Amino acid sequence: MSERVQRLLDLLESHGERMHTLLTRLTLCESTAEDLLQDLFIRLSKSESFDLARNQSLYAIRAATNLAFEWRRKQQRTIQSQSLTDEPIARDMSPGDVLEHKEEYARVLRALDGMSELGRQVIVLHRLQGESYDAIGSQLGKTPHQVRAICSKAIGQICDLLDSPSTLCSKKSK
Numbered sequence: 001m002s003e004r005v006q007r008l009l010d011l012l013e014s015h016g017e018r019m020h021t022l023l024t025r026l027t028l029c030e031s032t033a034e035d036l037l038q039d040l041f042i043r044l045s046k047s048e049s050f051d052l053a054r055n056q057s058l059y060a061i062r063a064a065t066n067l068a069f070e071w072r073r074k075q076q077r078t079i080q081s082q083s084l085t086d087e088p089i090a091r092d093m094s095p096g097d098v099l100e101h102k103e104e105y106a107r108v109l110r111a112l113d114g115m116s117e118l119g120r121q122v123i124v125l126h127r128l129q130g131e132s133y134d135a136i137g138s139q140l141g142k143t144p145h146q147v148r149a150i151c152s153k154a155i156g157q158i159c160d161l162l163d164s165p166s167t168l169c170s171k172k173s174k
Contacts, residue, residue, distance in 0.1 A: 008045055015057050019064045025128055026068035040064050058139045065124050069113050111161040119154035126151050
């Protein structure tokens with residue numbers, strides 16, 4: 001087995017579930033996330049940039065994020081979303097509240113698609129992956145203060161794009 005294949009298998013073992021969860025959240029469909037995860041590892045197996053990446057797990061998460069937004073851009077029709085009732089936020093919600101949450105979540109994802117890659121990456125890592133500003137900063141070569149500023153600016157852009165009150169906008173920083 002080649003060294004590249006072994007690194008990919010190690011990455012799948014250590015971060016596969018996390019990347020699948022991220023792809024599911026970004027596509028709103030588990031079967032699509034599974035397909036994209038396979039595509040991701042095929043692309044990574046052919047990528048020389050992956051071999052040269054300083055932080056291969058961050059590279060893979062970035063690639064997964066970009067792959068999900070690429071998939072979203074290709075979708076011209078309404079996304080057939082999977083139920084979010086397994087999400088912690090949806091467990092104690094009425095069906096109407098769950099539907100409203102899904103619609104708002106889809107709007108936020110559309111807004112994220114129109115942002116810079118850095119802003120989108122920071123939002124995904126902090127808000128969806130739960131990474132701290134310190135951890136994101138070390139991964140991106142930035143200070144925690146810079147990451148916090150990027151996150152705040154990106155959330156402001158999302159709020160402007162949504163042009164309405166949002167739960168995301170009411171919790172600008174953690």
